[in-house]
Amino acid sequence: MSQATQVENQSSVRWGHSIPLIIISGCIIAVLSFGPRSTLGLFLTPMSSEFGWGRDVFAFALAIQNLIWGVAQPFAGMMADKYGTGKTLVLGAIIYAVGLYLMSMSGTPLLLQVSAGVLIGLGIAFTSFSIVLAAFARSVQPKYHGIAFGLGTAASSFGQFLFAPLGLGLIEMFGWSSALAYMAALVAIVPLFAYVLRGRAAAQATGSAATLQDTMTMSQTLALAFKTRDYILLVFGFFVCGFHVAFITVHMPTFIVDQGFDVSVGAWALALIGLFNIVGSMSSGVLGSRFPKQYLLSFIYLARAVAITLYILLPISVVSTLIFAATMGILWLSTVPPTSGLVAVMFGPRFMATLFGIVFLFHQIGSFLGVYLGGLLYEQTGNYDVIWWLGIALGIFAAAVHWPIREQSATAGRLVARPA
Template sequence: VSAGVLIGLGIAFSSFSLVLAAFGRIVSPAQRSLAFGIGTASGSLGQFIFAPLGNGLIATVGWQQTLIFFAGLITIIPLMAIALKGKASNQSTSPEVSNQTLKSAISEAFGTRGFILLTFGFFVCGFHVAFITVHLPPYIADLGLDPSWGAIALALIGLCNIVGSLASGYIGGRWSKPIFLSCIYLARSVVIALFLVLPASPLTVLLFSGAMGLLWLSTVPPTSGLVAVMFGPRYMATLFGFVFLAHQIGSFLGVWLGGKLYDETGSYDMIWYVSIALGIFAAAVHWPIEEKPVPRLANVPAE
């Protein structure tokens, strides 16, 4: 109940869908992509800082006291969130925006081809991220390398993700988001393929982790940015929440299918090939997405 349900709910209610939607309401359209990149990178920086801090505290004061310490830190977050409270200054008051209901917003989104394609693409992101997080360390051990390289690989992915998220926010604000997303997913497939064909060594693990880290959550700023461009910021939290749900479904399948195929074949090769194919699929589905508002907002000034 505590570790599974309550912490799971807490993570869900403080995830990208809510935080980035709040950012989208208080910054101008030109600043959104970079703001989304900063928000994504901040989450990665927190993971990079607090994971070793947590381990250190557990070793010195125990896990119970560590959880109490982190609970105290979390109480600061609502105070920081006050800065995001209230109606955004860039919120449109046009009837096309203010009169729309949540139900019609959801119906409009699922009736938009680009939104469906974006959801399929983010499913692949979740598949890649969760599979690699859970199964990369044992895969590295299967290669005959010291198991410590698995921990080093995940730490390097997290560190490089900070750079990748910031760069993604900057690039997404200046170039086509759909094409940029296609390039990210295609690059993931290339990086995975090279990792499989190159001789296993600490160097190849580091190169793979660094490259994958740059591509890790670099999908989040342009994905969330496309939701804001197409539908505006008013219901962005809900609509991006549906996209993020597909990400989490992909995460589940990445972890489960990775273990299932390994149990049946005794190797991770098959799931790596599936990951490459899914990356190519995601690159293909993002390419035709149109980065423009839905017809309802076509004549409404950018929010």
């Protein structure tokens, strides 16, 4: 039986909406989910200045956010697989909006950690692009997975491109507190589009047409995943992606100010990352359908290491910063389509939200370390040199661990006990 037929059997959900409408709604949700959280680094300077905090205080709150996001992501995936994507997105949007609103009133480190850390982390987990991509995997034919995943990831990137200048503009016009309140209102729009993505994982397939993946329970699939070398390597590699992305998102604007440039340069650097990531994500989705995904990932991580090395060794200017931002934008979330594609190939789309959620947990552990170590090492050394070089070393590591991954079903050649 072909892979396409297998996935069609697994994806017997009847959505009640056209695939274009599902993809459009999912992309809008990705914009509204990823946009606000990608601008939070712009709030580091005004909040720290107003309350007299060191950079480690704000960095710790956002590090908690990334860790909570990662820990909650597998549970968000399980909820989407069991109860439906729509309900999961509505719950996440409510928590996310409340977190942003409470962050707007945060005058103590503890309230900042609860709002920006715990609540926003939970909200992002239940509205993240991984939930959207899993919905795409169940509704789109396998041969179009790369394109659909690329669109969903590119939409997240557009959210960063849109919200970076929007966030800066709101801060300058209304102050940091009101800016967060306005973004909370925008996140509250997510439930309007969540209904379209209300499907859930297909019921267990039976009969002569059922494949081994069709008949496996979630616990059996999880047990198989943790025994699959290729899946474990994918987990380690995605850890590095989180480290890079979170450190740059949170600390890049302040790093640029440290170099003597206006804060607007940092905002436009984040915007350029988002803009060029649209190109990178779409290109990655297409290339992942034509070339081995594991080799594509190795190239992306190695290219990141080279880009960071050149940026910190060459004289830093406005031009070099914007070129670096554009380069990193192409390499930014371009890791997501091939990573999610490999998960779908290994285990099928039935429990993809859960399995990709586990991969994403390690991404967020990397994010936690990237954000927190950035603030901690800055306070200890007075610069970001150590964290930049650590990012270079991790990029080389990620390129190495992705190379031996095999793009094949994890059930190939295995016997898994079928339920009675």
